Amino acid sequence: MLSAPLVVLLQPRGLAWAGATAAGLVSFAIAVALAMAVLGGETQTYAMGGWPAPYGIALAVDDFSALVLLLVTGAGAAALLAARPSVDKQIEEERQPLFYAAWLLGLAGLAGIVVSADAFNIFVFMEISSLASYILIAGGPDRRALPAVFKYLIMGTIGATFYLIGVGLVYMMTGTLNLADMQARIGDVVDLNPILVAAGFITIGLALKAAVFPLHVWLPNAYTHAPHMVTVFLAACATKVALYVLIRFDSMVFQDKLSDHVIQFAMFAMPLAVLGILVASAVAMFEGNLKRLLGTSSVAQIGYILLGASFVSQAGITAGAMHMFNHALAKGGLFLAVACLAYHYRDLRLSQLGGAAARMPWTCAALVLCGLSLIGVPGTAGFISKWLLITAALDAGPWGWTLVIVILVSSLMAVVYVWRIVETLYFQAPATEETGIVEAPLQLLLMTWLVALLNIAFGLAPAIPLTLAEGSAAALLGGMP
């Protein structure tokens, strides 16, 4: 059952869209099956090559990984299902098979990171997914994607190398690469310098990959100039997977083992999260390009997830994990709608998009729905996680109020930037007199609406992700994988 990454790896070439989509759906089905099994209360493990865990490379799926795995494969499959019309328009015919191959490699890498229980294996999968996503981003017709992807490549490689140094130092002190084994053995060597240095390297490296606030500079450009469907896929899951590794590594291996590490982690992560939320939201308010606006808002949303994690409490990590899931839904839906718009509008600056709602009513309605979820209006998925986050902040101590204010202020900022989009689409006069702009292709539109409706569905009935998120928080804090 745990062969999700293998299934995808087996058929990378030639069959192009149909094959890619089939593989995406199969891996999503496997993820669903795994999630059901985990919901049944057992952790799934699989020893690669038949070697038992501390020696061989192990794969393991618990609640947290099941949640993120659902997200990754779901986003991959949904984006692939919708991808056909948009990709046909942006990528030349003969390069499409290679494009889909890179896509599947990226999907396999991301899924691999999530299921892996081995620190070095995570590095390898991380590089697989990163290399694939560089190719995907550079695959479009926009030449500005190239410098953006070069910057992403440099920063991504530095991040991964930092992580590698950290893993090396931990291995030097503990003699193991298996995360669970590491957790058991690190007690003998706590607070020696190499371990402290390793904690620093791993945190910074993964924060770089996850685009945590001051290290996010690669993200807006890379998202803006990537082919539209790639943005859907990467925005929904790439940075979240890095955050997942950060949270998992830190809480499994370092927290409650190193003295004062909880406080250090909170003091490191919380200011960055708060700054990221406020600054990125403020930048998004004044951004003129629709895709870059949404990309910048992603940086703020990563801030929310990190904020939840930095409480290091049951409520906090639950909120963080929930927000991971819900933000992927909202942002994936938004970028899908953007891809619909981009099918007819070449220029995605807000000034050019005036009056689009009259021409593409369904697309714009879906965009508004996902926008509401991004703001956190009651009844949508975004509301659930923001509510959890506020509850967690209030639990966190006397200064929790200030954090609640931060969350509320940034939600207001989100109202402002989503409203700017709505105003442009619905109330402004068209900038161009082009005729013949009609609805986006049905395939694209259907998937957009499916994701938009999922936002509502998980807003009204959040039971499944919530159970997984609570389970993951309990598992991470309780110490056992």
Added chain:
Amino acid sequence: MKLLDLLGYYNYWVFAVVLMVGLYAVISKNNLIKKLIGLSIFQSAVFLLYITMDKVEGGTAPIIQAGVENQIFSNPLPQVLILTAIVVGVSTLALGLAIVVRIREAYGTIEEHEILGAD
């Protein structure tokens, strides 16, 4: 004694210095190829770290030979790990260079400030 201690970590000093040299090149150079060279140096430093830690005093290559018993050998695991990391590094470098080629085709230059000025 203090000095000897410091000298004893000779390899680790080299690791730190090489790491910083690479990082400095990545940050400060304007030419994209030079940036990639810096990145490569940066990664090589990490290879050195791994290779250093697997060395056991008096150890040889970890090969089991007939007739030789109780031999001390180096820890083979970091060597295997770093072999993988070298492959990853090489593919990253190749992809980076490919992107530089395409940047050259699209912009006609590989100097970062000229590219930023072009759009």
